[in-house]
Each structure stands twice: as structure tokens, then as C-alpha cells.
Amino acid sequence: MAEPLIRAEGAAHSWDGTRWQFRDLDFAVAAGQVTAVLGANGCGKSTLLRVATGLRAPTRGRITVAGTAALVPQDFARAFPYRVIDMVLMGRARHIGLLRMPGRRDREAAMEALAVIGLAGKAAERFDALSGGQRQMVLIARAIAAEPAALFLDEPASALDLGNQDRVLRLVRVLADRGLAVVMTTHQPNHALAVADTALLMLPEGAVFGPCHEALTETRIEMLYGLPVRILDVKAADRGFRSVVPLYRG
């Protein structure tokens, strides 16, 4: 494996110093790799991303990123109706001096990022007028515009319909193939199987990290969500798909 860009060593976080959200996390993500982080609601997935991007200090251990870490937050309501290009330009903040405005190079980088997500045609439109899937893509473009080494995405495909889920997942793969180290949290084991090289399962009794297809077993997923599942291998369109089928009791 190439030299990892993201490395967690014994990382732990607790809000109150007694109950741990997560502890003893060890994992590494190299350039070109996607790691999916899975865990039940409230297990600290979002906090893990905040610690990795430097927004919070770990209570113990450390997570280091070689280069710039960019965070793609979940979509939330904005106070002002900015245009798409203005949103993406914000990603350039690290490259622009405090009293300076974005210049030509910044606009080019922003337009390039929009081209990568395939929404260059929407640059002059209002961000809040886009669909949920497009807004998520624009937030990803904003992160790319920062020219990061590592990209952290907080449930990028949770609120989207199937078609948009596929679009975002393909984009995640494309970005990794361009040389980024990518970490994304998800509630969908199938999303992990679709794009991730490695998976970090935040189980109550301790985290498991490994190659995605080995880490995601029926037993572990059941432990993760308290719901029995079956893993099926399906052959379609000359490809093999591995799929997790939840055995809903409802």
C-alpha cells in the first residue's frame, strides 16, 4: 500500500470524559482509496469527521492528514440565496489572503470543480433553487476547489433518490481515482460495497477496519444495526454485485 494520506492512531473522543463516542481507532487511507465509515446513529461518525478535519481535538490519540483536509457537510438551510459559483468559490478561502478577493485563478479553479461534478452549466443559478442531489454535488465541488489531499464526506448520499445516490457514489469513485484519499460516512452498507476499498465499522465493542468485502459480514452488520441481514452476490450486466439485504421485521 502506498504511503497513507490519512492516518488515525489510537484516536478517541468523548464529550464528557467518561463515556466514549469512539476509542482506539486505528486506520489509514492512501491516495486513491475510499474508506466508508459505518455505525449506528449517534456512534460518533460525524464527530470522527470533525476530529479528522481539525474542527475538534481528539480526546486521546490523533488523526493526521498529509496536506489539506476538506469537509463536505450535510446539506443544510443557508441564510442567503447565493449563486452556485459563489458557493464553490468559498472553497478557495485557504488560498486567498485575508483582505483579498477571489481572483481569476480562483474562478478558474471553481469552474473546473463544477466541471468535474458536471454542473458547470449551473454556475450562475441560485444554489437554493437546485435539487437536493445537485446541492450535494455543489458542496462536493466546493470541497474540491480547495485542492485538498483528503476529502471527508458526511453522509453524502443519505437524503437522495436512487439515481442521485448513484451519481454521488460514482463521483466519489472518480475523485479517489484522481488521487484523493476519501472518507465517507454512510448508513447504507450497499454504498460502502459499491465504492469503498476499505470499511471502518464503529461497533459498540470496538471498531473494525479492513478491506470492505472482508469487513462487512452478515454478523457484523447485524451487530451494527440490530437487524438481521443477508449478503447476496448478484451477477448482472456482466458484473458481479455484492448486496446487503436487510430482513426488515416491519
Add this chain to the structure above:
Amino acid sequence: MTAALSVAAARRETRILWALAAVLVLTTVASLGVGRFDIPPGRVVRVLLSPWLAPAEPVSPIEWSVVVVVRLPRVAMAVLAGAGLALAGASLQGLFRNPLVGPQVVGVSSGAAFGGTLAILFGWQHLGLVGAAFAFGLSALVLVWLFASVVSRSNILVLVLAGVVVSGFFGALVSLVQFTADSQDKLPVIVFWLLGSFATADAGRAALLAGPVLPCAAALLALRWRINILSMGDEDARALGVPVAGLRWLLLVLTAMIVSAQVAVSGMIGWVGLVVPHLARMLVGADHRVLLPASALLGGSFLLLVDNAARSMSASEIPLGILTALIGTPMFAALLWRTRERWMDG
């Protein structure tokens, strides 16, 4: 095609900014001619240029005195105050992530008013007056900020209520000062000062206003793109690599300085900082890179026009604070009406 689209949008915004600048220049020239001694705009320009370019018909001492000595300081103060208030209002709206915020809503005006009344009571003048207004204006703003942060960062209602609380507190202190002030001597001064007016304008007061307003406005304009990022919220802005805490303090101090200087020299002039940024946003959109200069230009013209009305509508001057409230409240009500669907959606 896309690049063309955004270039077209940028050109449109630049054209609007130039148009607003032209309106401000024309309003300024016209205002220098308006009054009991009417001078046509063309003649005003000749009078202004006369030290360098002698006109065919020599400028009379009366013309010079009316345009340059009497009206110029007043017009300059109205433009500076209007531009400053609108700039401060637009910045505060971005900073508080809330288009309903203005210098009055977040308490800075009433804090500065208390500082000013205190200064008048103790006979502090010039820098003492501005300093006292600034000290209490900034205190009020910080109190509202802390209150809103502790209770709920994102709730509009909490923010507005925090403003009501702090404004109410400083309002009571203003009343207390008025109650203790000498009713023959200090009280009338305080009352008329609070109502807001440029009637006492002179070169010294104009300089007292320009001193803090020009550098603070320049600093706000230099930081205006960062306000876009701050308006995303603390965590998002930090994730984008912006030093949120320091930048926010800087912006709070700059806006408090502008509003306090305005209150110190011309009393309470409400609604400009709330309504003008709204109007500007309707013209040029939400991007603070364009919104801040547009607000400043529009605010300068707006307050200048209101001041012209104040000094020419009746024999005795109508206090400015009364006029801006009479004009600003229905305008704001109309703006709320326009956006009612968005508010109903929550």
C-alpha cells in the same frame, strides 16, 4: 456558455454599481443646491470647481458660503452616515446569518445612544462623545451576541428577543439619564440629539464622523468576501479554513464603530441599516462582494434624500429619526409581505 453566463451576471452587477454611484453623485450635487437659497445643479458644480477653474460669472461670497461652508458639511455627513449605517447593517446581516438584523435590532444603536446621553450629561465633547457612544454600542452588541449564542445560535426569534432585552435595558438607562438631567439646560439637548438630525452640521462634526467611518468602511469592504463564508455558519466556515472567532470580533468592532460614530454626531437614525441592505439585495443579489458596495451607495443617497426632505419640507426642521422611521417602517412591512411565503415555509 456558462462562463459567459456568469460574466454576464458580473457585468450586470457592475452596471448596477456604476448606476448607484451615478445616482449618489447626482443626488449630492442636487442636494448642495436645494434649500431656502436655491442654486441650480450646474451652478453648484461651478462653485465647487471655482478654486481651480474660475467660472465666467464670478462666484459670489454668498454662493460660496451657502454651498461650501453651510451645505457641504451637512451633505457629507448625511452621505457618510447613510452609507455607514447601510454598510454596517449589511455586514451584521451576514454575520448574524439573518436578513432581519440591523444596528437597531442587535442593540448597538441604543447602547451608543446611552453612551451619547451620558457624554452630554457630563459635558464630554468630540472624541469623548464618540468614545462613550462606541464603548456602550460595542458592549450592547457583544451582550446580544453572547445572549444569542448561549441560548440558541441559529434561532432568529432568540436573536431578536436578545436585541429587545438589551435595547430595553439601555433604553431604560437613557431615560434615567434624561430624568436626572437639568430640564432647562441638558434635557432639551439630549432629547433633540436623540431624535436625530444633521442640523448642527459643520466641518468639525463632519470630520469627527469621517474619522472613524472611512477607515472602518474601507476595512469592511476589504473583508466583504469573507462575510459570505461567515454566513455559512461557524463550523462550515472553520472547515473552509477561515479563522471565525477573530474575524467575527473584528467585524463586530468595525460595525459598532461606524454606528457609534453616526449616533454620536447625529443621534438615533433608525431603519436605514435594516431596509437599505434589503433593497440592495433585491437589486444585486446576496453575494456580499457586490452587496456591501451597493448598500453603501444606496444608503448614502437614501439618507441624503431624507435629509433634504427634513430641511425643506417645513419651516422648522423635522428630526431625521422621525422621517427615517416613517419611511422605513412601511418599506420594511412591504419587504416582509414580499417574502411572506419564505417565512411561512419556516
